[in-house]
Amino acid sequence: MKVYQELLEQAFKATRLSYAPYSRFRVGAALLTEDGAVVTGCNVENASYGLSNCAERTAVFKAVSIGKRRFKAIAVVSNRRNPVYPCGACRQVLREFNKDITIVVANRRGRVMKTSLSKLLPKSFGPEDLGRRRRG
Ligand code: THU
Numbered sequence: 444m445k446v447y448q449e450l451l452e453q454a455f456k457a458t459r460l461s462y463a464p465y466s467r468f469r470v471g472a473a474l475l476t477e478d479g480a481v482v483t484g485c486n487v488e489n490a491s492y493g494l495s496n497c498a499e500r501t502a503v504f505k506a507v508s509i510g511k512r513r514f515k516a517i518a519v520v521s522n523r524r525n526p527v528y529p530c531g532a533c534r535q536v537l538r539e540f541n542k543d544i545t546i547v548v549a550n551r552r553g554r555v556m557k558t559s560l561s562k563l564l565p566k567s568f569g570p571e572d573l574g575r576r577r578r579g
Contacts, residue, residue, distance in 0.1 A: 499530075
């Protein structure tokens with residue numbers, strides 16, 4: 444679908460801004476919001492390795508910090524041949540805002556693969572489990 448191709452293209456552009464001097468694994472993400480905006484993110488590493496932040500979380504935190512919380516899809520790409528799917532931590536962060544967000548990845552040959560968060564993170568824990576409506 445064209446919208447996913449475009450999202451992947453934005454994610455690919457974001458890999459160029461990746462700060463990954465330690466892993467050299469550049470990742471870009473592009474988050475599609477319900478109002479049609481695209482918020483990108485890249486991984487940001489740190490000399491204290493454990494503080495590195497993934498591209499997906501960068502995108503989510505950027506979006507929330509500009510007042511956007513309703514997400515439809517996220518595209519993720521890296522500078523490697525194989526597709527990259529969000530790590531466990533990022534799945535949980537995405538889940539906070541949409542437990543069934545569409546996830547789009549591609550390999551370097553342009554093969555697009557679409558899945559959903561509920562497939563990647565089934566029986567997940569989220570705000571509803573705390574038993575109250577979220578306002579934030
Ligand atoms: N990384 C991401 O940005 N997203 C993922 O889905 C997987 C991992 C980053 C974190 C780190 O900077 C580098 O890739 C190697 O793990």
